[in-house]
Amino acid sequence: MSGKIGINYGREGEGLPSPYESIQIMKSMKVGQIKLNDSNPEILTLLSGTRIHVAVTVPNDDIVRIGSNETYAKQWVQNSFIPHYPNTLIRFVLVGNGVLNSGLDGDRTMLYDSLLPAMRGIKNSLNAHGIRNVKVTTTLAMDVLQTSFPPSNGTFRSGISGTMMPRMLKFLNGTKSVLFLDVYPYFAWSANPANIRLDFALLRGNLTQTDPGSGLVYTNLLDQMLDSVTFAIEKLGFRNIRLAISGTGWPTAGDIDQIGANIYNAATYNRNLIRKMTLKPLPGTPKSPGVIVPTFISSLYDESRKIGPETERHWGMLHANGTPVYEIDLTGSRNMSDYKPLPPADNNVPYKGKVWCEVAPWVNEVSLPSALSSVCSIDNQTCAALVPGGPCYEPVSVVWHASYAFSSYWAKYRSQGAICSFNGLARETTADPSKFSIIPIKDDNKTEHADFFTHLNLTQSIYT
Template identity: 55%
Template structure:
């Protein structure tokens, strides 16, 4: 994604004032935001970090390991995920020295003052396997992940998890959730990845977008997914998986549990999940409105910061680290207009719509 009807809520868009608490408290499952920078009109990194702090964001995900941003995050109460670029994967996989160099330059130069918690190797690597180079990167992904982890371990760093974010197009089946399975062509890559994640107690990172599942259903004139279900409107409707009897109240849980069952089919039934991207566009194609984006993200936050943790029907009570996509609209992204309108903030730093990152100060 990085290079990628409804009752109006009374509190949405009445003004562009922040509905964000300013205390320093961080909830147990602090909500994260993905900070992409594919735009020519974005605030400076320094201003962006100020905005993240003012929003009480507990986590931020970078699509690189930019030194200026990592320096600016030094001493801040924000957990950080950094990314190894796809075009660096094969070199690192082939050479431990390159892995060492990457970690020294991008992790050790900033850690622990900058609270790096995740190193994400690549981005949606299995989404494109059409060329020999794509296939080579896919084959090299787990070896590169292992080398990065080896370097961290050699430096005595135990609290930085290593993983890779994958898109839902890795799935061959998602419905009902109990039928979840990975595409046959990527299973040879998925088994060693799951073995590594399981062995290091890391997370299986998923970029999961109910919007796209709902939108594709509309385009194909399918009516199986309602907007209520996609927007996480609780209580409006439910779906019962015929094989498990589990009851679903929203599309996000269905999508996540389809991954859970897909992992279980490969022998890994307890690998932890993390949401590396999710969100809702506020402009562009059908359903992309500010009202819908505000409702999805506020419902998402409410679900994820609930104490005790809600988890999913297949994983009740599980904490799922979650990153909302994205901090800003990114006007240099290609594709339909929707691709450029996922931001929470305008270029001047004002909110596109109202969102409460911590849910503090609310009664629901």
């Protein structure tokens, strides 16, 4: 397995460089491995003849069909793999992404049941073509664990520990494959900054923790997270299964109340990660010293079309136009002192002021009525103040009404995990939207403000 640093090449963004340009950029960055979220034929063709190792992904939507009959697995290999191999150095086939993530237990029985047959079918088809050096596996998130701290207490969730995981580990062990994991210390730290030191999460190496169960000494959170999975695997009777990091990194920006998402921390984390993963001899982890851990950093670009919290759109080492967000050397040969100073980290402590949710200024108003109707239909209180004659009915603007509805819903359900996004239509703000009677908005006619008094019938119909 390659010890060179890899990058996740996601393409969920507006105005990104073309695949050809992107591959030239990655070659100039000396990227050793690329992970794709699919098996895009154009990209795989463009990678032909390069020395870059590639991981391709079978999307979740294809798993049930492929797992239902080996004929479909053979078709996938024949159509998506064979035309590119071996000129394109495909080394991993990742069947699915996060299929076993928490919150899905019982909701995706067919997908669960199809995952391992799909993996077997693709592996059997590759073997039939005489291809035995390509690893077939899947990608899991850290929430497959029920317990992760200290690492020696690592155990899989009860819903999968006695069923799915033993069967999958048996397959990986029998095929000498590896288990891919999304491992993001940012999420663990930002969820518990009072008990996890930021330097420990940023891999600075200036702090230590001793696992009381194993006696192993840890200098960073990433190693703890990896070893917690290794301990969980061993508890199911498997001792030789290697791990790979399918995604790790740190966001450069986020919502107002998302702690620690800034350029300083992102550059620090990724630089320290690269230094750790390219050291010679390889350090591995305290539980698995000297072992190569193939590592893919998330991600190449900021991706503006990703849904979820604002951090989801800011993991890129490059802006959407291909320019660097910060300096980075993927070879690990550059001294830390050679980098230019970074902008200061200004949000490493929780924001304590008031935050509202409002329509984002870049949103086209034609997308708002359906979102407004959807939010207002959830319960009869979210938009009660917006009915004709209600205290917040005026100004009669679909933009104002949507901002009120988004903020009302978010305030009520935020503690249950709701986010201020609404499929990219909203953003967090420290300015109380109720203090503004006219809200700037982008529209097709490039008008400065949106005036919806002429659409009174439309706004009234949303609540009736």
